[in-house]
Every structure is written in C-alpha cells, then in structure tokens.
Amino acid sequence: MTAPTAIRRLNAADADFARHLDHLLSWESVSDDAVNQRVLDIIKAVRERGDAALVEFTQRFDGVEAKVIGDLILDRARLELALTRITPVQREALEKAANRVRVYHERQKQDSWQYTEADGTVLGQKVTPLDRAGLYVPGGKASYPSSVLMNAIPAKVAGVSEVVMVVPTPRGEVNELVLAAACIAGVDRVFTVGGAQAVAALAYGTQSVPQVDKIVGPGNIYVATAKRHVFGQVGIDMIAGPSEILVVCDGQTDPDWIAMDLFSQAEHDEDAQAILVSPDAEFLDRVAASIAKLLPTMERAEIINTSITGRGALIQVRDMQQAIEVANRIAPEHLELSVADPQAWLGQIRHAGAIFMGRHTSEALGDYCAGPNHVLPTSGTARFSSPLGVYDFQKRSSIIFCSEQGASELGRTASVLARGESLTAHARSAEYRIVDDQDQGQ
CATH class of the missing domain: 3.40.50.1980 (Nitrogenase molybdenum iron protein domain)
Known part of the structure; x- marks a missing residue:
C-alpha cells in the first residue's frame, strides 16, 4: 500500500511565488x-x-x-x-x-454565408x-x-x-x-x-x-x-501534454470531494498535474489530510502519489480575486470553480480548456458524458487554443464576386496599393477592369 508523500504547498504572498509557480508548470514534450x-x-x-x-x-x-x-x-x-x-x-x-x-x-456546426453590397458585389464564406x-x-x-x-x-x-x-x-x-x-x-x-x-x-x-x-x-x-x-x-489536432486539473475553491466544498477530483487527473500518469487554489489555509490542510486518507484506497495509488508529489500543489492566495488571477496565469486544461456562485466569477476567466461550474460538477463528468469535448488544450496552450470541435473538421473558403461596377471601384483601390508595393502586374490586372465614369454613365 502506498504511503502518501506530502504535497507541495505554495503561497502567493511569498516573494518567490512566481518563480516557484513557473517551475511547477514547466513541462515540455521533448523527443530525444x-x-x-x-x-x-x-x-x-x-x-x-x-x-x-x-x-x-x-x-x-x-x-x-x-x-x-x-x-x-x-x-x-x-x-x-x-x-x-x-x-x-x-x-x-x-x-x-x-x-x-x-x-x-x-x-x-457552421454554415456558409454571403452578403451583397449595393453595387452588386457578393462576399461570403463557403464552409x-x-x-x-x-x-x-x-x-x-x-x-x-x-x-x-x-x-x-x-x-x-x-x-x-x-x-x-x-x-x-x-x-x-x-x-x-x-x-x-x-x-x-x-x-x-x-x-x-x-x-x-x-x-x-x-x-x-x-x-x-x-x-x-x-x-x-x-x-x-x-x-x-x-x-x-x-x-x-x-x-x-494538437501535441498534447499530460492531463491537468486546477481547482479553485472557496473552502466550503467537502475536502474528500476535492481530493478525489485532484486524483481523477493524477491517476492518468506520473506527469499529470493536479493543483488546488484557495484563500482558506485551514481548508488546504483539510484537503491535504483527505489526500493522505484516500490515497491508499486507490487502485492507481503509486501513479497518483508520483503525480501529486512531483507536479501537484496546494496554493494559498489572498482572496478569490487572486485565485482567479492565478487560474488565468496557469491557463489549465480543466478548471473547476468549486465555489458558491461560479457564475459571478465566470466572466473573469480568460484562459481554460473547460470550466466546470459549482461544487457538484466534477471534471469526470466532462470526460465521459456531459457533452462538451474532452480533447482540450494542455500545458498553458488554453491561452490560444480551444477544445476539439466540429470546426476542426470544417474548412472555410472565401467567396468574392464582383459586378462590373464593383470591380471598377475596387480596382482603383487595389491599383494604388499594388503600385505602392511595386507589383505592377497586380496593379494592371485590377486596372484592366476599371471603367471610367463616362463609360459607366452610358
């Protein structure tokens, strides 16, 4: 039976917190x-x-x-x-x-669309x-x-x-x-x-x-x-890193629930990352006790222990506002807002692959049957990436149709810009289609 090792504790008030957090989050999928x-x-x-x-x-x-x-x-x-x-x-x-x-x-699912300008030019997108x-x-x-x-x-x-x-x-x-x-x-x-x-x-x-x-x-x-x-x-789709979970809790959720939520990602593999952020230091102590109590009962106790002690952390913050700031800094794959009113904080979350709202919404539900995709950006890539979705299997082609009048009007603009770039063929290609005002009036 696995003897649990103490999980790392960090405090956002410490002068070297940023450095320790960066070290905790660092991970690269490097092929030798x-x-x-x-x-x-x-x-x-x-x-x-x-x-x-x-x-x-x-x-x-x-x-x-x-x-x-x-x-x-x-x-x-x-x-x-x-x-x-x-x-x-x-x-x-x-x-x-x-x-x-x-x-x-x-x-x-996205649909194709078009719109027509006053001169008959048609622009759109074909999906x-x-x-x-x-x-x-x-x-x-x-x-x-x-x-x-x-x-x-x-x-x-x-x-x-x-x-x-x-x-x-x-x-x-x-x-x-x-x-x-x-x-x-x-x-x-x-x-x-x-x-x-x-x-x-x-x-x-x-x-x-x-x-x-x-x-x-x-x-x-x-x-x-x-x-x-x-x-x-x-x-x-992506080059995925180890699975990760970040739980933000106000200290009012059952600590056994939180410990098991952390385990749910830690059991994937030894490099998985499970982090809890809370302003309540006593609550962090209670979760640490729950981790020690529950770990020996897990089938994958060895893997969980390695993950929790190697890449996990309990982070104390000043208040819930700072907890949200830390969450955005981490940009986690899975974010649990285990708080009384998660909707009140949702607008401030900027970076997360999936957001699980409230005390009863375990991340495991999203893995299997909630409905949203469980293929999510890892290793901080939620700053610029999104969950896998229908849009990943669709391409978009631009549609451009110019009426005679539209080609003439756009041609004048294109000519100026093309000659400014010294691309004469571009300019003349557009200019061939310019109709002077006298011709247009006939």
Missing part, C-alpha cells in the same frame, strides 16, 4: 535524438514500402502475428459484433454519452467538411472508448465523409469497448496498427490505408513525434 531518428526511419519505411512496412512494424512492436495487411483490418461487421460482446449496461452508457456529445456538437479524417486511439488495456466518441462524433457532425481509425492491439489484445464506441460513433474503417507507423500511414496513405486530411487523437511520445513530422502534409 534517438526517438526522433527512429520515428523518421519509420515514416520513411512506410512511405517507401506501404502495407509491407505496416505489417512488419506491427509484428515487431505489437507482437501481433499478422502475415498480410488484411489481418490488420476490421470491417463494419466486426464493430457491430463488439456491441454484442459488451454488457447491456456498458452499451447503454456508451449510447447515452454518444447522444449527449452529438447534441452538443451539432450546435457548433466545407474535410473529405477524410484519421483517428488515433491508444490500444490495449490503457485505451479509452470515451476518446473515440469525442474524436469521431464531431467529425461526423461536421459532415466528414470517412473517418478512419487506427488502434494497436498489442499481443492481439482487442478492447471490445473501443470497437463498440467506434461502431456507435460511425467510424467507417478500422486498422489495428499503432505507433508512428500508423500516423505515417494516415498522413501519406498506403496500398490499403487511405490518406487522410487531418489526424486527431492522443498517443505516446512516438505518436506525438510522428504527428509533429507529418504536420503540413496533413492537419493535426
């Missing part, structure tokens, strides 16, 4: 030279040898006895079979969660779904059917014609919940390949794996490194 070179070699092999390389790497890395690429393809009938292999309770939960995710994301999206799903026991729903459903709501899923099956271990989730979410094709080789196959295509326009979904360091290398050839 060996990982980077290995990924480049894998990508090169997949580009050159296609399916044969996928079969070879799957044998080597996953211990799967595959002879040909057909051994690594699951058809729609296999996904439907998975629905019968899970329990009725599991199926009901998946279907309820999928429906809530779908309803929420349908509100995000078009991607043709094909690739979904990477981690395999084996550490796989997450909820991630299948969160990645595939927004793509389908956006109108993506084909969603291709890749999921490794180490030593032949198939997760029926993942396949059932793929069936419910409308995934079109599944290949049981993983790692950098799966990312390369989606990015460049092979004889059997179709080339996609965007790759989404979490993975290990090899997957993340491969996504970095293929970006530009295809779009990617």
